[in-house]
Amino acid sequence: xxxxxxxxxARASDAGHEITLAGWVHRRRDHGELTFIxxxxxxxxxxxxxxxxxxxxxxxxxxxxxSEWVLQxxxxxxxxxxxxxxxxxxxxxxxxxxxxxxxLNESKTPPFYVNEETEVEETLRxxxxxxxxxxxxxxxxxxxxxxxxxxxxSYFVERGFWEIETTMLIRSDPTGARDFVVPxxxxxxxxxALPQSPQQLKQILMVGGIDKYVQIxxxxxxxxxxxxxxxxxxxxxxxxxFVEPEDVMEIVxxxxxxxxxxxxxxxxxxxxxxxxxxxEAMKRFGTDRPDTRFGLELVDLTDVFRGTSxxxxxxxxxxxxxxxxxxxxxxxxxxxxxIDGWTAVAKTRGAKxxxxxxxxxxxxxxxxxxxxxxxxxGRLRSVSGAKDGDLVLAVAAEYRVASxxxxxxxxxxxxxxxxxxxxTHHAMWIHRFPMFERExxxxxxxxxxxxxxxxxxxxxCDAGARVRDPRHLQGGGRGPxxxxxxxxxxxxxxxxxxxxxxxxxxxxxxxxxxxxxxxRVPQDADGVRPxxxxxxxxxxxxxxxxxxxxxxxAGPAVDLAV
RNA sequence: GGUCCCGUGGUGCAGCGGCCUAGCAUACGUCCCUGUCAAGGACGAGAUCGCCGGUUCGAAUCCGGUCGGGACCGCCA
Numbered sequence: 001x002x003x004x005x006x007x008x009x010a011r012a013s014d015a016g017h018e019i020t021l022a023g024w025v026h027r028r029r030d031h032g033e034l035t036f037i038x039x040x041x042x043x044x045x046x047x048x049x050x051x052x053x054x055x056x057x058x059x060x061x062x063x064x065x066x067s068e069w070v071l072q073x074x075x076x077x078x079x080x081x082x083x084x085x086x087x088x089x090x091x092x093x094x095x096x097x098x099x100x101x102x103x104l105n106e107s108k109t110p111p112f113y114v115n116e117e118t119e120v121e122e123t124l125r126x127x128x129x130x131x132x133x134x135x136x137x138x139x140x141x142x143x144x145x146x147x148x149x150x151x152x153x154s155y156f157v158e159r160g161f162w163e164i165e166t167t168m169l170i171r172s173d174p175t176g177a178r179d180f181v182v183p184x185x186x187x188x189x190x191x192x193a194l195p196q197s198p199q200q201l202k203q204i205l206m207v208g209g210i211d212k213y214v215q216i217x218x219x220x221x222x223x224x225x226x227x228x229x230x231x232x233x234x235x236x237x238x239x240x241x242f243v244e245p246e247d248v249m250e251i252v253x254x255x256x257x258x259x260x261x262x263x264x265x266x267x268x269x270x271x272x273x274x275x276x277x278x279x280e281a282m283k284r285f286g287t288d289r290p291d292t293r294f295g296l297e298l299v300d301l302t303d304v305f306r307g308t309s310x311x312x313x314x315x316x317x318x319x320x321x322x323x324x325x326x327x328x329x330x331x332x333x334x335x336x337x338x339i340d341g342w343t344a345v346a347k348t349r350g351a352k353x354x355x356x357x358x359x360x361x362x363x364x365x366x367x368x369x370x371x372x373x374x375x376x377x378g379r380l381r382s383v384s385g386a387k388d389g390d391l392v393l394a395v396a397a398e399y400r401v402a403s404x405x406x407x408x409x410x411x412x413x414x415x416x417x418x419x420x421x422x423x424t425h426h427a428m429w430i431h432r433f434p435m436f437e438r439e440x441x442x443x444x445x446x447x448x449x450x451x452x453x454x455x456x457x458x459x460x461c462d463a464g465a466r467v468r469d470p471r472h473l474q475g476g477g478r479g480p481x482x483x484x485x486x487x488x489x490x491x492x493x494x495x496x497x498x499x500x501x502x503x504x505x506x507x508x509x510x511x512x513x514x515x516x517x518x519x520r521v522p523q524d525a526d527g528v529r530p531x532x533x534x535x536x537x538x539x540x541x542x543x544x545x546x547x548x549x550x551x552x553x554a555g556p557a558v559d560l561a562v
Numbered sequence: 563g564g565u566c567c568c569g570u571g572g573u574g575c576a577g578c579g580g581c582c583u584a585g586c587a588u589a590c591g592u593c594c595c596u597g598u599c600a601a602g603g604a605c606g607a608g609a610u611c612g613c614c615g616g617u618u619c620g621a622a623u624c625c626g627g628u629c630g631g632g633a634c635c636g637c638c639a
Contacts (some may be wrong), residue, residue: 031602032595047599071578084597092599109590112573116600120573130613177638196639223638348565348635381582 002072002104008044012093014077021046021096022072022104025065025133026115035062036095039073042139046091047080048073050098062100068107068114069130075099148263149216151429155255161214161238166201168194168218177221180231194220202239211241249429260425264539269293269424277432282400284408286324292426296410298403301325301394304379310371312353312402316396323394324402326383326410328417331391331467332358339393346395351405357392 003022026040034051075096086092103349112120125132172193179193197219217237233239305313343354358365395402
């Protein structure tokens with residue numbers, strides 16, 4: 001071994017012992033005849049000292065060393081003189097008096113700071129990944145990710161799950177994201193697909209009787225990247241047989257809350273985790289990932305303006321649209337600039353415009369006031385609950401567009417007006433997502449991939465219930481949805497229950513799912529339907545997506561609000 | 563496929579028609595210094611302002627193009 005201790009290890013009790021350290025020069029403090037060096041490795045930092053009159057060779061070596069050189073230092077551990085201890089370092093009570101210093105490698109001046117936490121452009125950090133990894137933050141993220149992953153694996157293994165690796169080179173699945181593709185040398189002209197998730201593969205395990213499976217699985221999706229999205233991501237993938245949805249939610253929630261207890265800096269707001277349906281989330285917050293850390297809930301003004309003479313609202317309602325709005329307390333004095341800004345925000349989600357109503361005394365200031373009757377304005381006030389001095393912002397559009405637009409404005413206002421209570425994590429389940437969605441023009445899609453929000457093999461909730469129109473079926477759950485302070489709502493997991501029987505039975509909502517009246521039949525994924533004839537049991541799944549580790553930082557599997 | 567933003571010494575930022583011979587901090591180099599820990603002090607080197615073209619008496623600054631980066635929409639079962 002080139003070292004007998006790490007740079008994070010020496011303590012006062014080691015005083016008098018001879019040790020050897022190896023590490024990088026973190027910092028050097030040169031006082032002339034007295035020179036200090038902070039030597040760094042993965043475990044910490046230890047101060048090394050040399051004096052010209054006591055050990056000229058060692059002193060010269062420390063003096064010549066530069067940032068990020070790799071040194072091996074042998075010397076004696078000594079308690080630091082009274083008053084010179086450094087409480088910021090774990091090893092701060094001692095120092096190593098350099099005896100022999102060996103330069104293991106010299107280094108050019110690094111392209112960016114290793115010893116300071118300043119922001120550095122990401123492309124540069126990636127170019128010099130090996131240097132970036134030496135920095136405290138990068139290193140801590142690596143450690144955290146390791147610990148969380150390890151914890152989750154143990155959690156499931158202790159509960160009887162088998163961790164099983166599934167194949168990476170598979171056939172393409174027509175559903176979902178675009179596949180990454182690998183050319184096959186053996187079958188010229190053909191390609192392998194990389195899994196978007198272990199979906200089909202784990203189902204085979206279930207049908208094969210491996211009734212509790214877990215995997216920390218790598219997934220590949222060839223979609224356009226975003227800030228929190230990348231081609232390659234890791235998910236905790238779970239599937240169980242002979243269980244009910246509640247069983248899966250319980251075990252996933254158990255894991256999730258345990259991870260928070262162990263690693264998060266802030267507590268969960270509530271447990272058990274609250275549950276909210278997709279419909280409720282859209283109605284109250286205008287998004288399927290609501291930020292519940294502040295109020296400012298949406299109100300629906302469609303009925304207020306039914307029969308209005310204001311053309312835009314009237315036409316929109318006549319076309320089946322809705323008027324969705326927010327009451328912003330005390331903002332009647334908002335400037336034109338403010339309102340233009342919020343209008344721009346609403347437009348990012350498809351709104352054509354944003355109408356404001358400022359309630360100031362008996363007066364209602366609004367660009368469309370002249371189109372409205374006193375009665376309408378009165379109803380607007382009572383239905384919205386706006387008080388004197390409040391501002392109402394409204395969007396008219398198809399229900400989803402209007403909701404999402406005004407929901408986005410709500411999100412913006414939450415940040416802008418500092419309404420967010422960031423003292424806890426608001427994690428929650430959002431469930432009963434619609435299995436099909438209308439196009440924005442209100443018609444059901446005729447496209448091959450339909451407006452299918454869920455996996456085609458998902459079993460709807462209310463299985464067995466007689467459903468008049470399969471397109472109204474609600475699917476599985478999403479959640480827990482985590483609210484982290486600087487991230488707006490991150491889908492943390494998704495899951496559902498699969499259809500497992502063929503369904504000639506009209507009461508089985510499984511069958512019509514594939515044949516919504518004016519939708520084309522999606523191609524079934526290879527292999528899944530055939531195995532249903534081989535007595536597959538029920539299957540319930542959950543996939544807990546890690547935040548697709550940002551390209552830049554090997555982020556933790558769970559965003560822990562660092 | 564689309565919209566918007568940003569490219570200035572090694573790094574992070576400022577300057578946004580002439581006051582710029584491009585400023586600040588830090589890093590880097592040399593020298594001084596016996597207890598520092600973001601050590602301190604002195605001196606010094608380092609950038610034709612991503613690139614190409616245009617407007618102008620004059621461009622880091624305005625315009626167009628291009629390359630690179632970022633954010634977002636579409637997309638992401």
